Amino acid sequence: xxxxxxxxxxxxxxxxxxxxxxxxxxxxxxxxxxxxxxxxxxxxxxxxxxxxxxxxxxxxxxxxxxxxxxxxxxxxxxxxxxxxxxxxxxxxxxxxxxxxxxxxxxxxxxxxxxxxxxxxxxxxxxxxxxxxxxxxxxxxxxxxxxxxxxxxxxxxxxxxxxxxxxxxxxxxxxxxxxxxxxxxxxxxxxxxxxxxxxxxxxxxxxxxxxxxxxxxxxxxxxxxx
Amino acid sequence: xxxxxxxxxxxxxxxxxxxxxxxxxxxxxxxxxxxxxxxxxxxxxxxxxxxxxxxxxxxxxxxxxxxxxxxxxxxxxxxxxxxxxxxxxxxxxxxxxxxxxxxxxxxxxxxxxxxxxxxxxxxxxxxxxxxxxxxxxxxxxxxxxxxxxxxxxxxxxxxxxxxxxxxxxxxxxxxxxxxxxxxxxxxxxxxxxxxxxxxxxxxxxxxx
Numbered sequence: 377x378x379x380x381x382x383x384x385x386x387x388x389x390x391x392x393x394x395x396x397x398x399x400x401x402x403x404x405x406x407x408x409x410x411x412x413x414x415x416x417x418x419x420x421x422x423x424x425x426x427x428x429x430x431x432x433x434x435x436x437x438x439x440x441x442x443x444x445x446x447x448x449x450x451x452x453x454x455x456x457x458x459x460x461x462x463x464x465x466x467x468x469x470x471x472x473x474x475x476x477x478x479x480x481x482x483x484x485x486x487x488x489x490x491x492x493x494x495x496x497x498x499x500x501x502x503x504x505x506x507x508x509x510x511x512x513x514x515x516x517x518x519x520x521x522x523x524x525x526x527x528x529x530x531x532x533x534x535x536x537x538x539x540x541x542x543x544x545x546x547x548x549x550x551x552x553x554x555x556x557x558x559x560x561x562x563x564x565x566x567x568x569x570x571x572x573x574x575x576x577x578x579x580x581x582x583x584x585x586x587x588x589x590x591x592x593x594x595x596x597x598x599x600x601x
Numbered sequence: 602x603x604x605x606x607x608x609x610x611x612x613x614x615x616x617x618x619x620x621x622x623x624x625x626x627x628x629x630x631x632x633x634x635x636x637x638x639x640x641x642x643x644x645x646x647x648x649x650x651x652x653x654x655x656x657x658x659x660x661x662x663x664x665x666x667x668x669x670x671x672x673x674x675x676x677x678x679x680x681x682x683x684x685x686x687x688x689x690x691x692x693x694x695x696x697x698x699x700x701x702x703x704x705x706x707x708x709x710x711x712x713x714x715x716x717x718x719x720x721x722x723x724x725x726x727x728x729x730x731x732x733x734x735x736x737x738x739x740x741x742x743x744x745x746x747x748x749x750x751x752x753x754x755x756x757x758x759x760x761x762x763x764x765x766x767x768x769x770x771x772x773x774x775x776x777x778x779x780x781x782x783x784x785x786x787x788x789x790x791x792x793x794x795x796x797x798x799x800x801x802x803x804x805x806x807x808x809x
Contacts, residue, residue, distance in 0.1 A: 383704035387693075394692040455686025458657050459745075462677040463705050601659045 380465045381473050388477035399481040402439040403489050409435040410493040421498045428497035429507055429558040436486050436511065437547050440518040443482045444543065445536030447474055447526035448596065457530075461600060467593035475523040475588060483515035506570070507558035510577060514554045517581040520588030521546045527595035553577040606669035607633040607752055609654070609784050613663035616649045623649055625662070629801055633669070633752075636775070636785040636798040645804025647788035648684070651755045654786060655682040670752060680753040685761075687742045691731035695722055698730055699744050708749035716747035721770065735762040743771065746778075754778060756787040 392399060413431050414424060451457040460470050490511055491504040499507070525543035529535030553576045560570025608630065615625040623646035631637045639647045652658035654665055656677030670679050689698060695717065703713035717723050720740040725733070733741065739762045746754060754775075760768050768791075775785055775795060787793060 380705045380707065383701055387690075387697075387701045387705075390697070391690060391692060453686075454690070455684055455688040456690075458655075458682060458684060458686070459688050459702070460705070461657065462655060462680065462682055464674075464678060464707050465705070600657055 377464055377469075380463055381469055384460070384465070384470065384473040385477055388474060389480060392477065392481040399443070399485045402443045402482045403485050405442055406435050406439040406486055406489060407493060409438065410496050413497060425498045425500055428494055428499040429503060430555050431497060432490050432494060432499070432507065433511075433551050433554050433558075436490060436515070437518065437544070437551060439486055440482060440515070440522065441540045441543065441547075442536075443478070444522045444526045444539050445529070445534075447478055447523055448530045448592075449526070449535070452530045452599070457596065457600065461596075467596055468589045471523055471527065471589040471592035471596070475519045475592070478523070479516050479519035483519055487511045487515055503558055506560075510554045510557035510574065513557075513574065513581055514550045514577050517550050517584040518547060520581075520584040521550075523588055523592040524595060527592040527599070530596065531599045549580045550577065553580060607782065607784060608668045609637075609665070609753060609786070610668070611654075611663065611665045614650075614653070614660065614665065615662040616646055616653060616658070617661045618646075618649060624803055627663070627801075627803075629799070631784050631786065631799065633782045633784060634779050636779060636787065636793075636795045638793065638795065638798045638800045639786065639788040639803060640790070640800060641803035647803055648757050650803070651682065651684070651757050651786060651788060654753075655680050655755050657682065667753065676753075679751055680755050681746045681749070681751050682755045682757075683742055683746065683759055684757050687738050689730045689733075689738055689741060692729060694727050694729055695733070695741055696726040698741060699748055702745045703748040706745070706749040706751075713744075713748045716744040719747045719770075719774065720744040721767075736764055736767060739763055740767060743774070747774065752783050754783060754785045754787075756785065756789075758789055759787060760789065760791050760793070 410432065417424060417427065448457065451460065461467055487508060491508050494504055494507065522543050525539035528542060529539040532538060553573045556573035557570060557577055560573055610630045612628055614627040616623040627650070629637060639650060641647055649658055653660050654676065656675060665676065667676050667679060699713040699717055700710055703710060703716070717726055720743055722737065722740055722744060725737065730738065730741065743759065759771060763771065772793065775793065779785060779795070
């Protein structure tokens with residue numbers, strides 16, 4: 377069973393590397409959004425610095441949403457999903473493998489690029505490390521919660537927008553605690569509050585690990601039949 | 602895999618698609634080493650029946666049972682389903698594709714290579730699937746059946762796009778599976794050359 381899981385994970389990573397699209401496009405979108413913020417807000421450096429953690433998180437959420445729609449759809453359209461469901465791996469673990477692959481391909485590059493793009497927003501250097509850490513903890517939740525939306529809309533042509541509408545409300549806890557964790561560390565509020573935000577962010581991610589695959593598999597089953 | 606008491610049976614089976622009753626009170630019995638050929642006009646429910654057996658479509662009423670198989674595994678996990686869609690990724694090579702499915706479905710990488718040779722695809726192993734012809738794609742989909750042994754084969758128009766030589770190869774391949782104690786349920790318009798096959802005609806009422 378673990379061999380099947382690994383085979384599926386490696387196939388998805390390989391496909392993503394060959395086709396491009398996914399991760400690279402998300403990072404580029406992230407870059408463009410962050411680059412235009414100073415144009416909209418104006419070159420007020422203290423203002424940009426205070427906006428930076430929030431703007432980076434919002435742009436990261438949108439970039440992650442952008443790549444969700446193909447998570448299951450490609451496999452659904454070419455019949456792979458039918459065969460995946462006749463394998464020894466339960467659909468729940470299929471969903472885990474695909475969400476994990478999505479995180480490695482899009483979540484991780486976004487996290488790595490965030491502190492670099494922070495420079496464009498005059499992100500305080502003290503905040504760069506905690507922000508990146510918060511994103512590292514929070515982004516898996518985006519992939520695992522997102523997989524539910526992608527699974528629900530798998531049969532709908534151009535269902536990406538609908539998936540975004542369905543998923544975005546569930547991203548709000550990640551956003552709130554993620555920004556809280558970063559702001560606390562950059563001096564917004566001290567000590568205990570920041571630690572709590574980190575713990576709550578971790579709790580959201582762990583909850584998404586537990587709930588996401590179950591819900592995604594249920595949605596896939598409903599769509600397959 | 603040669604479980605001689607293997608038996609696939611359906612009792613009082615019904616299928617409803619989009620509010621329309623496709624078929625009802627369908628019954629059949631297929632034992633190890635036997636093939637069941639589904640015939641009938643378009644829309645008579647041949648594909649739906651195969652998907653029901655594979656567990657990919659809801660069973661409206663009645664039941665499908667595989668006795669003598671592995672009680673630990675669901676019916677769909679003991680079956681190869683070959684549908685209209687090939688489940689192939691254009692950017693993966695022929696060998697990568699069959700390797701993935703062999704590993705995923707519980708076979709071995711060595712069997713994957715042998716399966717390609719069985720389907721006369723050995724020379725194309727490094728070619729991306731995007732460059733295959735329709736018939737070659739079909740053969741690659743069929744190679745999955747050779748790579749991982751499973752007792753029950755569900756074939757939906759297996760000969761589509763195949764040339765004469767490939768159809769001949771498929772016939773021998775299916776005969777070998779039956780001789781090994783397997784079961785084949787196939788929907789087809791062509792004679793598959795399975796001499797002893799049982800046949801089930803769907804949608805007969807509509808024709809009358």
